[in-house]
Amino acid sequence: MHIAIQANTQQKELLLQKGIPAGISVSWLVEGMALPVADAYFDFLGTDDVFATVKDQPVFINEVLRTGRQLPLNCIRVNAWNSFLERPVLEIAGEHNRAAGENILRSLNWKYQWVPDEPGFIAARIVCMIINEAYFALGQELSSKNEMDIAMKLGTNYPMGPFEWAEQIGTRRVYDLLKILEREDKRYTPSGLLEKEALQS
The missing domain is CATH 1.10.1040.50 (N-(1-d-carboxylethyl)-l-norvaline Dehydrogenase; domain 2)
Structure with missing residues (x-):
């Protein structure tokens, strides 16, 4: 499995602490880098336009204010605000792509909890x-x-x-x-x- 991640330095360190299991390769995106083909995309900076061309694969986006109704159907919201990404369980929300999203997170061994798709999560x-x-x-x-x-x-x-x-x-x-x-x-x-x-x- 291959995933592409856009994150700042602090977020990258936290994600590496969570661990990336063997068998999963990661493209850490930097400005100007061509978008790689991946099984899933993570936008921890919350700039969703970076992955606007991705239509089929799940896109996990750090989006605390907007709900899934305001995002493309393949997006899964993640609460990755400062101090929340450090928590052992990720809060995620979205009405679509649930099975695919769960498969990705299980493969990463990242704990998660679906919560209502509302501003602010819980x-x-x-x-x-x-x-x-x-x-x-x-x-x-x-x-x-x-x-x-x-x-x-x-x-x-x-x-x-x-x-x-x-x-x-x-x-x-x-x-x-x-x-x-x-x-x-x-x-x-x-x-x-x-x-x-x-x-x-």
């Missing part, structure tokens, strides 16, 4: 809501960023505090997801302070 939706609540608290001067980060890590055993997570993901991405989720539920309305930081980043 994990990013929850984390961004936590980040937003922390920004509301910061705006009310209830505590400092550092104190809230420490409290969350000690109190919940999470790997990062809300502001550390926001920095890892990128405040603009957090804000963009919340604005999409806000359309269906006002609980996701971004805090004014988060909006200000996101639009300045």
